[in-house]
Amino acid sequence: METSPQTAKTVLLRLWEFLCSLKVAIVLASAAALLIMGGSLVMHYNPRIFGGMEQEIMSEWLPGAWSQAPQLVFWVPLSGLCVILFAINTLCCLIDWLGKISTRWRKTGEYLIHTGFILLTIAYLWGNLAGFRSGPHSIFPGTEIKIPHMPEYTLRLESFTPQLNPQGRPLDMVNQVSLRQNGKTVRQAEVRINHPLIHDGLIILPTSFGQALQGFRFHLPEQGMINLAKGSRLTLANGQILRIRQLLPDARRSGRGQVQQVGDRLGNPAMQIVVQKTDNSTWQGWYFLREGLPTELSEAGILLRPIEPIFKTYSLLTINRDPGDKLALVGSLCLSIGVILAFFSFYRKRARGDRPDV
Amino acid sequence: MSKPLLLLLFALYLTATIGYLAHLICRRTLFAKIALGLIFSGVLLQTGLLAQRWWVAGYMPVTNLFATLFFFSWALALIYLYFELRYRIRATGLFVMLLNLVLLGGAVPRDSTISALIPSLDTPLFSLHILFSFTGYAFFAMAFSIGALYLVQTRLQTEMLPDLSTLRRINEEAIFLGFGLFTLCMVAGSLWAHIAWGHWFSWNIKSVWSILVWIFYAGMCHAKFIRRWQGSVYAWLSIVGFGIVLFTYLGIGLLLESNHPLE
Numbered sequence: 056m057e058t059s060p061q062t063a064k065t066v067l068l069r070l071w072e073f074l075c076s077l078k079v080a081i082v083l084a085s086a087a088a089l090l091i092m093g094g095s096l097v098m099h100y101n102p103r104i105f106g107g108m109e110q111e112i113m114s115e116w117l118p119g120a121w122s123q124a125p126q127l128v129f130w131v132p133l134s135g136l137c138v139i140l141f142a143i144n145t146l147c148c149l150i151d152w153l154g155k156i157s158t159r160w161r162k163t164g165e166y167l168i169h170t171g172f173i174l175l176t177i178a179y180l181w182g183n184l185a186g187f188r189s190g191p192h193s194i195f196p197g198t199e200i201k202i203p204h205m206p207e208y209t210l211r212l213e214s215f216t217p218q219l220n221p222q223g224r225p226l227d228m229v230n231q232v233s234l235r236q237n238g239k240t241v242r243q244a245e246v247r248i249n250h251p252l253i254h255d256g257l258i259i260l261p262t263s264f265g266q267a268l269q270g271f272r273f274h275l276p277e278q279g280m281i282n283l284a285k286g287s288r289l290t291l292a293n294g295q296i297l298r299i300r301q302l303l304p305d306a307r308r309s310g311r312g313q314v315q316q317v318g319d320r321l322g323n324p325a326m327q328i329v330v331q332k333t334d335n336s337t338w339q340g341w342y343f344l345r346e347g348l349p350t351e352l353s354e355a356g357i358l359l360r361p362i363e364p365i366f367k368t369y370s371l372l373t374i375n376r377d378p379g380d381k382l383a384l385v386g387s388l389c390l391s392i393g394v395i396l397a398f399f400s401f402y403r404k405r406a407r408g409d410r411p412d413v
Numbered sequence: 414m415s416k417p418l419l420l421l422l423f424a425l426y427l428t429a430t431i432g433y434l435a436h437l438i439c440r441r442t443l444f445a446k447i448a449l450g451l452i453f454s455g456v457l458l459q460t461g462l463l464a465q466r467w468w469v470a471g472y473m474p475v476t477n478l479f480a481t482l483f484f485f486s487w488a489l490a491l492i493y494l495y496f497e498l499r500y501r502i503r504a505t506g507l508f509v510m511l512l513n514l515v516l517l518g519g520a521v522p523r524d525s526t527i528s529a530l531i532p533s534l535d536t537p538l539f540s541l542h543i544l545f546s547f548t549g550y551a552f553f554a555m556a557f558s559i560g561a562l563y564l565v566q567t568r569l570q571t572e573m574l575p576d577l578s579t580l581r582r583i584n585e586e587a588i589f590l591g592f593g594l595f596t597l598c599m600v601a602g603s604l605w606a607h608i609a610w611g612h613w614f615s616w617n618i619k620s621v622w623s624i625l626v627w628i629f630y631a632g633m634c635h636a637k638f639i640r641r642w643q644g645s646v647y648a649w650l651s652i653v654g655f656g657i658v659l660f661t662y663l664g665i666g667l668l669l670e671s672n673h674p675l676e
Contacts, residue, residue, distance in 0.1 A: 077635055077638060077639065078639075080632075080635065081632055081635065081636065081639075084628050084631070084632050085632065087628065088625050088628045088629060088632075091621060091624070091625055092625055095618050095621045095622060095625075098616070098618065098621075099618050105616070108616045109610075109612070109615060109616060109617070168596065172631075179614060182612075188611070188612065220529075224529075225532070226532055227532055248532045248533055248535070248609070249532075249533060249535065249536045249538075249605075249608050249609055250608070251608050251611065258607070258608075258611045260608070260609070260610070260611050373610075373611050375611040375612060377612065377613075380607065380613070383603070383607075383613055384604075387600045387603060387604065390596050390597075390599075390600050391596075391597060391600050394593040394594075394596050394597055397589075397593060398590070398593055401586075401589060
């Protein structure tokens with residue numbers, strides 16, 4: 056059976072009218088809203104599944120969450136599909152309007168809002184398919200790290216200054232950073248709260264800061280106060296040489312007498328000390344600072360008395376990439392300008408005695 | 414904030430509400446005029462108190478439940494004045510001011526101390542986000558009141574209330590303005606989230622429900638084109654919409670945990 060060109064045209068026209076239909080828009084928006092409404096409560100009461108949603112982009116988070124609990128997660132792709140279809144419907148309306156712009160230009164504000172919504176949907180999809188979220192990364196001043204997923208980029212922390220109020224509460228975290236691409240500095244910036252470094256879709260911002268044990272201050276009768284850290288070498292008055300091979304902030308002895316690290320926080324600190332005596336013999340052993348000086352050291356006259364730990368401050372930086380961020384910014388601008396124009400045109404139409412919806 | 418001034422403000426709005434009630438019962442315009450004068454004085458006082466708090470704090474002080482209720486109440490009173498002066502809706506004020514009394518009544522017993530600003534809130538984007546958010550909410554509250562009155566008027570057909578056509582126009586206008594302002598609130602919030610947390614959309618429950626509010630009112634801006642939905646259905650939608658707004662504003666902050674806590 057042959058289809059006449061007229062029939063095909065009618066079918067296409069009906070299909071286009073369906074795609075632009077306001078009722079389809081309302082059905083899709085309502086479906087998305089109802090799914091998200093229920094889903095948001097499921098999300099709130101299941102932090103084990105949804106807790107990582109903010110730490111990863113959607114394309115990384117969803118497969119993992121789906122494999123764990125598809126019955127709790129199904130609403131995410133389903134509502135996403137509704138929003139995408141809704142955005143397609145909005146796009147069709149926009150195209151339809153553009154075809155009639157000469158007679159309907161007064162609706163420019165409203166259709167800029169439509170454009171903004173479409174751009175934001177695309178930007179979200181783009182960012183959540185091709186971007187990444189990482190961190191927080193702990194970085195010590197003077198060191199650099201590789202940017203995840205972008206091996207040509209490295210980030211160097213030049214300096215870090217936490218700003219505290221008189222009560223000791225953090226006010227800001229001032230990071231002087233350099234972003235390097237293939238070894239060449241492409242951006243230098245001061246990164247602090249609400250002032251991230253934004254470059255090529257990358258956004259680098261401070262999350263927090265911490266302190267890591269760097270060493271200890273000791274008192275030694277012949278030498279007074281000395282600082283010892285991992286790798287320190289000290290020549291004593293009697294010619295013996297003391298070296299610090301390891302420093303563990305929190306350690307314990309296993310059943311077989313081996314020393315193991317328990318954690319990174321200061322707990323039961325231990326130093327592995329090597330003493331090279333004048334007769335070239337060496338002693339090596341662990342000094343658990345809370346337990347007192349090992350007998351071998353006191354017999355050798357090395358009366359090291361721990362005074363206080365020495366900490367080094369590090370910064371915690373979050374590094375995300377959202378290739379859709381510029382598109383999202385354009386979408387936001389469209390929304391904002393659209394709202395202003397729509398307000399203006401609404402009151403102009405009312406002043407002229409028109410109903411705004413006609 | 415001075416408690417006596419806060420109580421004076423509450424008394425002004427309460428007397429205005431009683432004035433509108435007297436206007437409805439006695440059918441005398443004088444009571445409505447007195448009520449309007451009281452609301453005008455209340456808005457002036459509330460603007461002064463808000464400005465004083467802003468001056469003292471050094472930032473827009475809308476960071477806890479007292480402050481948000483106070484700001485919401487101010488925005489609603491101001492918006493009511495706008496509609497009253499534009500449309501002379503008079504007795505409609507009874508319902509709006511009752512809602513305003515609930516908001517202000519919720520604020521009065523709370524601690525009005527201005528707390529130190531959390532560093533991440535120290536940006537003009539936060540001020541814009543808050544400003545647009547609560548003015549948007551206030552328009553939605555206005556639409557809710559007008560929607561409820563529309564339903565009352567369909568039954569009573571009284572001359573004391575504006576006719577159905579005017580109520581419908583005001584409702585549509587409130588929804589449209591509220592939606593526009595709430596859109597600007599979402600834009601400011603997204604920009605702020607991007608520079609503060611590194612992503613412009615968050616799956617936090619408050620953000621998700623804000624999107625729901627936006628979708629709902631975007632739908633309402635379109636629903637007025639559907640002939641069958643005009644009038645009563647639209648009025649009911651205004652009431653449901655405000656329910657979603659209240660859950661987003663109070664329900665999530667008080668019942669659930671979010672990154673927009675209410676103290």
